[in-house]
Amino acid sequence: MLWYTWGLLALSFGVVAENGLNGWLRYAPLPDELRQHASSLPSRAVIVALNETETSPVYVAGKELQAGLKGVLGYTLSLSHNLNLSASTNSSAIILVGTLAAYNLSVKHNVSTLAADGFWLNVKGGQVTILGQNERGALYGAFEYLSMIAQGDFSDVDLVSSPSAPIRWVNEWDNLDGTIERGYAGASIFFRNGAVVEDLTRAAQYARLLASIRINGIVLNNVNANATLLTAENMDGLGRIADAMRPYGVQVGISLNFASPQTLGGLATFDPLDPSVVGWWTDKTAQLYQRIPDFAGYLVKANSEGQPGPLTYNRTLADGANLFARAVLPHGGVVMFRAFVYNNHLDPSDWKADRANAAVDFFQHLDGHFLDNVVVQIKYGPIDFQVREPPSPLFAHLPHTNAAIELQISQEYLGQQSHLVYLAPLWKSILDFDLCVDGQPSLVRSILSGARFGRKLSGYAGVVNVGTNPNWLGSHMAMSNLFAFGHLAWDPTQNPQTLLETWTRLTFSLSPTVLSTVTSISMASWPAYENYTGNLGMQTLTDILYTHFGPNPASHDNNGWGQWTRADSTFIGMDRTVSNGTGFAGQYPPDIAAQFEAPATTPDELLLWFHHVPYTHRLRGDGKTVIQHLYDAHYAGAQTAQGFLAAWAALRDDDGGAAGAGAIDAERFDDVLFQLTYQAGHALVWRDAIAGFYHNLSWIADEHGRVGYHPHRIEAENMVLRGYVAVGVTPAVTASNGTAIVVADGGVRGEAVAVLDGVASGVYDIAIGYFDVFGGRAHYGAFINDEPLVEWIGDLEDRLGHVFSTKLDGHSATRVTVKGVGIERGDVLKVIGIADGGERAPLDYVAVLPAGVVD
Numbered sequence: 001m002l003w004y005t006w007g008l009l010a011l012s013f014g015v016v017a018e019n020g021l022n023g024w025l026r027y028a029p030l031p032d033e034l035r036q037h038a039s040s041l042p043s044r045a046v047i048v049a050l051n052e053t054e055t056s057p058v059y060v061a062g063k064e065l066q067a068g069l070k071g072v073l074g075y076t077l078s079l080s081h082n083l084n085l086s087a088s089t090n091s092s093a094i095i096l097v098g099t100l101a102a103y104n105l106s107v108k109h110n111v112s113t114l115a116a117d118g119f120w121l122n123v124k125g126g127q128v129t130i131l132g133q134n135e136r137g138a139l140y141g142a143f144e145y146l147s148m149i150a151q152g153d154f155s156d157v158d159l160v161s162s163p164s165a166p167i168r169w170v171n172e173w174d175n176l177d178g179t180i181e182r183g184y185a186g187a188s189i190f191f192r193n194g195a196v197v198e199d200l201t202r203a204a205q206y207a208r209l210l211a212s213i214r215i216n217g218i219v220l221n222n223v224n225a226n227a228t229l230l231t232a233e234n235m236d237g238l239g240r241i242a243d244a245m246r247p248y249g250v251q252v253g254i255s256l257n258f259a260s261p262q263t264l265g266g267l268a269t270f271d272p273l274d275p276s277v278v279g280w281w282t283d284k285t286a287q288l289y290q291r292i293p294d295f296a297g298y299l300v301k302a303n304s305e306g307q308p309g310p311l312t313y314n315r316t317l318a319d320g321a322n323l324f325a326r327a328v329l330p331h332g333g334v335v336m337f338r339a340f341v342y343n344n345h346l347d348p349s350d351w352k353a354d355r356a357n358a359a360v361d362f363f364q365h366l367d368g369h370f371l372d373n374v375v376v377q378i379k380y381g382p383i384d385f386q387v388r389e390p391p392s393p394l395f396a397h398l399p400h401t402n403a404a405i406e407l408q409i410s411q412e413y414l415g416q417q418s419h420l421v422y423l424a425p426l427w428k429s430i431l432d433f434d435l436c437v438d439g440q441p442s443l444v445r446s447i448l449s450g451a452r453f454g455r456k457l458s459g460y461a462g463v464v465n466v467g468t469n470p471n472w473l474g475s476h477m478a479m480s481n482l483f484a485f486g487h488l489a490w491d492p493t494q495n496p497q498t499l500l501e502t503w504t505r506l507t508f509s510l511s512p513t514v515l516s517t518v519t520s521i522s523m524a525s526w527p528a529y530e531n532y533t534g535n536l537g538m539q540t541l542t543d544i545l546y547t548h549f550g551p552n553p554a555s556h557d558n559n560g561w562g563q564w565t566r567a568d569s570t571f572i573g574m575d576r577t578v579s580n581g582t583g584f585a586g587q588y589p590p591d592i593a594a595q596f597e598a599p600a601t602t603p604d605e606l607l608l609w610f611h612h613v614p615y616t617h618r619l620r621g622d623g624k625t626v627i628q629h630l631y632d633a634h635y636a637g638a639q640t641a642q643g644f645l646a647a648w649a650a651l652r653d654d655d656g657g658a659a660g661a662g663a664i665d666a667e668r669f670d671d672v673l674f675q676l677t678y679q680a681g682h683a684l685v686w687r688d689a690i691a692g693f694y695h696n697l698s699w700i701a702d703e704h705g706r707v708g709y710h711p712h713r714i715e716a717e718n719m720v721l722r723g724y725v726a727v728g729v730t731p732a733v734t735a736s737n738g739t740a741i742v743v744a745d746g747g748v749r750g751e752a753v754a755v756l757d758g759v760a761s762g763v764y765d766i767a768i769g770y771f772d773v774f775g776g777r778a779h780y781g782a783f784i785n786d787e788p789l790v791e792w793i794g795d796l797e798d799r800l801g802h803v804f805s806t807k808l809d810g811h812s813a814t815r816v817t818v819k820g821v822g823i824e825r826g827d828v829l830k831v832i833g834i835a836d837g838g839e840r841a842p843l844d845y846v847a848v849l850p851a852g853v854v855d
């Protein structure tokens with residue numbers, strides 16, 4: 001069967017096609033056998049939502065309960081807003097949702113201990129009581145109840161739930177022109193052409209998703225902010241967005257450009273201590289609150305990556321943060337101030353220079369200088385959302401300052417939504433890390449909850465790339481990251497796998513087969529991605545100077561960005577020790593610093609983060625040399641990714657069996673299949689590039705002889721070419737044998753032919769390596785003895801959301817595979833490419849693969 005025709009097969013199940021718009025809030029009908037358990041909930045129950053105002057989250061909760069129970073159970077329940085009204089009906093069952101205040105429920109339970117946004121959910125037979133500490137909490141409780149019902153759980157519960165922290169925000173990086181920085185899912189749902197869009201339907205739908213995972217704030221625009229957001233028209237537009245999201249309890253905030261008083265306001269300065277500047281921000285803030293009385297506050301990126309800030313005027317970063325804090329204080333707002341401040345012009349020849357030191361260097365001495373409504377927002381690691389980092393040591397240095405962690409749902413450096421990477425286990429590795437401040441237990445999550453240092457304001461910020469793509473993130477599978485983020489912000493002690501299982505049941509199906517498949521591939525996805533990108537703490541070895549997507553390990557060194565690997569022909573890794581290196585290890589409290597100071601006590605997964613060692617250094621864990629581990633991990637990781645595709649494809653159930661793809665609609669099944677097919681191919685590009693690069697650098701052979709050895713490949717440049725010419729690829733390691741072929745300048749059609757005389761007759765998979773660049777949609781066809789084998793178009797840019805390259809490189813390299821092709825010795829394999837625009841139908845190789853072999 002041809003991989004690309006799978007999408008044309010109709011599944012023989014009554015599953016409705018879905019596009020992912022409802023995410024995990026689908027309220028799909030329960031299978032009959034589970035519905036039987038619903039008998040405790042009479043079909044004549046009455047929903048009572050104790051608020052009649054349509055914009056109230058309590059009112060919304062009533063509507064949501066009505067829609068959810070209709071979808072899941074098929075019950076059409078009446079909705080009232082008055083307890084007495086229900087008393088006058090004959091229904092014995094009441095589903096009540098409201099605030100504690102509205103219900104006048106004083107104590108009785110532990111309910112009085114609820115924190116802001118918390119809820120009490122009590123289910124006893126047909127009686128369901130959902131009481132929020134505030135309106136938002138009531139809505140969260142309703143979503144919790146609906147989640148139970150949608151999973152077929154009708155048990156009695158008595159749940160008192162409060163958030164770990166008050167700040168549970170998402171950060172959108174949307175630009176006013178409608179593009180999204182690190183957005184891999186289409187254009188902005190908020191902005192277009194410098195203004196707020198008219199139709200805010202998607203904004204309200206997004207708020208619904210956010211409320212269901214208990215997110216209470218959203219920063220709408222890019223941290224690299226545009227001052228024109230603060231024009232009167234745009235502030236009116238922000239007011240409309242706030243109105244659309246308020247019924248879901250989501251408060252809006254914005255990112256600021258520090259220089260706005262000058263660039264927008266026409267002042268001579270933006271010095272944070274200048275009275276005219278203070279006055280300007282005070283006025284602007286008042287104008288915002290006039291339009292948005294519950295405006296959440298500001299997010300500020302200052303003096304980072306070229307952004308203006310207080311250092312421009314020799315003021316401290318705290319002076320800068322406090323400027324905004326004073327402006328929002330009378331209105332109850334907060335200021336999130338990013339700690340992502342560093343010099344991106346470091347001298348790579350300076351052995352002691354280290355970007356990882358920056359956050360502590362810039363912020364440590366400012367502890368206690370920030371006003372109480374400032375929260376310093378700290379990326380989870382010291383560099384920038386890499387596949388593996390130790391926690392930022394800054395978490396240990398701000399006992400007198402509010403802190404929040406910045407996590408990234410958007411997969412910059414992490415496959416850009418074209419690779420499945422379930423991130424909750426990565427986040428957990430940070431949240432559960434004990435920093436041992438003052439020798440006391442100091443889990444990162446207990447610093448974030450405010451408990452460790454006794455802070456009242458603290459929490460979580462997640463960078464999200466939501467766009468106009470109906471599935472929100474550009475990948476159905478990536479939605480597990482958003483789901484897990486919200487739930488971990490609420491309760492960081494939760495288990496990532498349990499969250500994933502809940503998400504899977506709500507998103508796809510209650511089928512045990514689907515559950516175990518999605519769980520096993522998602523749980524393996526971060527370790528696999530780490531394996532085939534950058535392991536042992538080397539960071540994601542992507543192209544840091546271009547799109548942060550495909551492999552380019554050489555881009556890490558010899559530039560000012562400080563994401564160095566310090567790899568040469570003998571050694572690899574950053575020396576971050578105190579004794580001989582950058583001193584970064586010493587930024588941790590003593591117990592942790594001592595552990596990271598020596599290779600013998602540093603965990604293998606962070607070895608090259610902290611130490612500069614020979615390739616022949618042996619690991620603590622498996623005793624392998626660093627270089628052999630690197631080879632093995634890349635082969636293992638890429639192999640794991642082939643398994644993702646196979647596991648998902650096995651859910652297809654051609655004979656109409658009960659459990660498989662029949663439990664998932666064809667539309668989403670095919671979308672995921674397509675993405676995992678792409679990932680399987682691109683994982684091989686990663687494997688070959690990274691293993692090849694370090695092989696070429698160290699000249700240490702792979703013990704298993706795999707690196708650089710491709711016995712089943714026929715290099716395109718070695719085929720008989722007509723209309724095609726060979727070209728070198730940069731970086732060379734991203735093409736098989738460093739060379740590809742493209743249709744010659746001025747030509748349109750190319751042909752590459754090989755006689756398969758070295759292949760025994762049999763059944764093979766045929767894989768074709770090619771490049772899909774931005775700027776054209778080339779057509780390809782492959783033939784065996786002139787019989788069509790497969791046809792495809794270089795149109796990945798229309799089907800995947802990652803940033804596309806215009807060149808032949810690690811971002812554009814990809815491959816198609818045709819399974820189960822009968823070949824006779826001496827058959828003629830021909831590939832025809834038709835160039836289109838800038839895409840010159842580039843081809844890399846053809847592989848004739850015996851069953852089970854991936855070359």
Ligand SMILES: *[C@@H]1O[C@H](CO)[C@@H](O)[C@H](O)[C@H]1NC(C)=O
Nearest residue numbers: 051052053055056057099102
């Ligand atoms: C009902 O909702 C509105 C809007 O959220 C709110 O202002 C009001 O206080 C609520 N009433 C009660 C009784 O909770």
Ligand SMILES: *[C@@H]1O[C@H](CO)[C@@H](O)[C@H](O)[C@H]1NC(C)=O
Nearest residue numbers: 081082083084085086087088
């Ligand atoms: C509810 O009913 C009681 C008794 O019938 C009455 O005293 C009370 O005013 C009613 N409350 C509302 C909010 O209608």
Ligand SMILES: *[C@@H]1O[C@H](CO)[C@@H](O)[C@H](O)[C@H]1NC(C)=O
Nearest residue numbers: 044085086087088089090091
């Ligand atoms: C309640 O039931 C009684 C008799 O069973 C009936 O007369 C009455 O109309 C019902 N009331 C409502 C509001 O359904």
Ligand SMILES: *[C@@H]1O[C@H](CO)[C@@H](O)[C@H](O)[C@H]1NC(C)=O
Nearest residue numbers: 050083084101102103104105
């Ligand atoms: C709660 O008490 C207030 C007055 O304190 C009253 O107006 C309201 O109707 C009561 N609500 C309920 C559900 O009894």
Ligand SMILES: *[C@@H]1O[C@H](CO)[C@@H](O)[C@H](O)[C@H]1NC(C)=O
Nearest residue numbers: 109110111113158159160161
């Ligand atoms: C109420 O609090 C007590 C003691 O703090 C605890 O043992 C009990 O489990 C709590 N009940 C609920 C329903 O949370």
Ligand SMILES: *[C@@H]1O[C@H](CO)[C@@H](O)[C@H](O)[C@H]1NC(C)=O
Nearest residue numbers: 176177193194195226227228
């Ligand atoms: C800011 O937005 C305005 C209006 O869309 C646009 O003209 C301008 O180029 C933007 N500035 C930057 C630095 O992006």
Ligand SMILES: *[C@@H]1O[C@H](CO)[C@@H](O)[C@H](O)[C@H]1NC(C)=O
Nearest residue numbers: 310311312313314315316319
């Ligand atoms: C900046 O401020 C510091 C401390 O107040 C002072 O020592 C230094 O001279 C100032 N530098 C400039 C360029 O004003």
Ligand SMILES: *[C@@H]1O[C@H](CO)[C@@H](O)[C@H](O)[C@H]1NC(C)=O
Nearest residue numbers: 351352571575580581612613
């Ligand atoms: C110590 O640092 C120097 C660079 O200053 C480096 O060349 C050397 O390899 C390091 N020594 C060890 C033992 O890591």
Ligand SMILES: *[C@@H]1O[C@H](CO)[C@@H](O)[C@H](O)[C@H]1NC(C)=O
Nearest residue numbers: 527528531632633636637640
């Ligand atoms: C990652 O690589 C290691 C080392 O080869 C291997 O033991 C492990 O199973 C791999 N894990 C995955 C998920 O590929």
Ligand SMILES: *[C@@H]1O[C@H](CO)[C@@H](O)[C@H](O)[C@H]1NC(C)=O
Nearest residue numbers: 692693696697732733737738
């Ligand atoms: C191997 O390294 C040499 C320089 O040392 C370079 O010219 C060549 O392109 C590299 N080959 C690959 C495949 O990277």
Ligand SMILES: *[C@@H]1O[C@H](CO)[C@@H](O)[C@H](O)[C@H]1NC(C)=O
Nearest residue numbers: 714715717718736737738739
């Ligand atoms: C690799 O490319 C070189 C030219 O750059 C060529 O001489 C050599 O035959 C190629 N190797 C293979 C295995 O195709």
